[in-house]
Amino acid sequence: MLQNIPTPTILIDRDRLHQNIKRMQNVCTRHSVQLWPHIKTHKMLEVARMQLDAGAAGLCCAKLGEAEVMVESGVRSIFLAHSLVDPLQAPRISALAERLDALILAVTSEAQADALERVLSAANLKLPIMAGCDTGLGREGARGVEGALRLVKKVQSLPHMVLKGIYTHEGHSYSSPTGNYLDTAKLVYRQMMEIKSQIDEDIEVWPGCSVTAAWMAQQEGITAVRPGTYVFGDLSLTVTNLIMQWEDLAATILATVVDRPDVKLALLDAGSKCFTSDKTPLGLSGSLLDGRDIHVTKLSEEHGWVTGSEVNQLKIGERVRVVPAHVCPVINLTDEVVVISGDCVVDRWKVAARGKVQ
Numbered sequence: 001m002l003q004n005i006p007t008p009t010i011l012i013d014r015d016r017l018h019q020n021i022k023r024m025q026n027v028c029t030r031h032s033v034q035l036w037p038h039i040k041t042h043k044m045l046e047v048a049r050m051q052l053d054a055g056a057a058g059l060c061c062a063k064l065g066e067a068e069v070m071v072e073s074g075v076r077s078i079f080l081a082h083s084l085v086d087p088l089q090a091p092r093i094s095a096l097a098e099r100l101d102a103l104i105l106a107v108t109s110e111a112q113a114d115a116l117e118r119v120l121s122a123a124n125l126k127l128p129i130m131a132g133c134d135t136g137l138g139r140e141g142a143r144g145v146e147g148a149l150r151l152v153k154k155v156q157s158l159p160h161m162v163l164k165g166i167y168t169h170e171g172h173s174y175s176s177p178t179g180n181y182l183d184t185a186k187l188v189y190r191q192m193m194e195i196k197s198q199i200d201e202d203i204e205v206w207p208g209c210s211v212t213a214a215w216m217a218q219q220e221g222i223t224a225v226r227p228g229t230y231v232f233g234d235l236s237l238t239v240t241n242l243i244m245q246w247e248d249l250a251a252t253i254l255a256t257v258v259d260r261p262d263v264k265l266a267l268l269d270a271g272s273k274c275f276t277s278d279k280t281p282l283g284l285s286g287s288l289l290d291g292r293d294i295h296v297t298k299l300s301e302e303h304g305w306v307t308g309s310e311v312n313q314l315k316i317g318e319r320v321r322v323v324p325a326h327v328c329p330v331i332n333l334t335d336e337v338v339v340i341s342g343d344c345v346v347d348r349w350k351v352a353a354r355g356k357v358q
């Protein structure tokens, strides 16, 4: 029972997780689009296996260290969606490639392509490459159609690379300027299709974001999507972007009310070391799962400051389940999660790729 679990603890609702995985997979399968879930959200072998069992074509990782852990899930294909440049990583890339059927790497600029070429040459590997295109986030990837065409040509010119397709991370759809994520998704789609049409009709097109994934999977010409956060959901996907339902939320922080310093404030035993510094645009670090108007609005390292019109209902010693603003970094701060079905504890899972930032 939840009453016997020390707090703060991350709870994973197994049934909701399963439904979230199934729902995304079903959309992809129905439209013959591959699903390559990004494991940065969960970092757990058990969740990766659920995704693969449901039909995921492969896994997407950011870091080599994450991929090295994820191999244990039985995955055969991994896309490393990060700008690799360090020759020190050559032996690890080699060893990883040997354990997989397919290791796909990212090229994110012409200069990075040169650096990666040196790494691949040192590793004596010729690998499939996805060319990164910036579609508005402004992080990695070629700028504009011209930039993308130059980047693709660069990949095609390098002896240790084989162009597989183009990819983007449309993370800016979390804060679409019009307030409607579809406007951003349509723009991203048009940009990717324009690039594709100028390169080769056969190359693959891989957008990747939980906000747009289900819509993208239904569009002509998209070959794969790479959402990550959809497995658990958070305030960003439910309240800010209305992509998931409140009833889909699969990850919460179980915390205890440890003090009530005044009528308008309660303190939780979970602070920034649980919630991280990520907040919603309204400044919330978390909201109570039970729907009461009670929110975590400020954090110290070990205290969550809780306010809201119903905060006076909270009692010292009461346990609350809090939905975090952004779930991915929250999971990365815990060694283990408690898995529940309803109110019953059914398992404990290690966050196996926790902290694997190298």
Ligand SMILES: Cc1ncc(COP(=O)(O)O)c(C=O)c1O
Residues within 6 Å of the ligand: 038, 060, 081, 168, 169, 171, 208, 209, 210, 211, 226, 227, 228, 229, 230
């Ligand atoms: C390269 C890349 N692909 C896919 C994703 C998954 O996006 P989301 O967090 O919206 O699920 C991310 C998220 O940061 C990313 O950086």
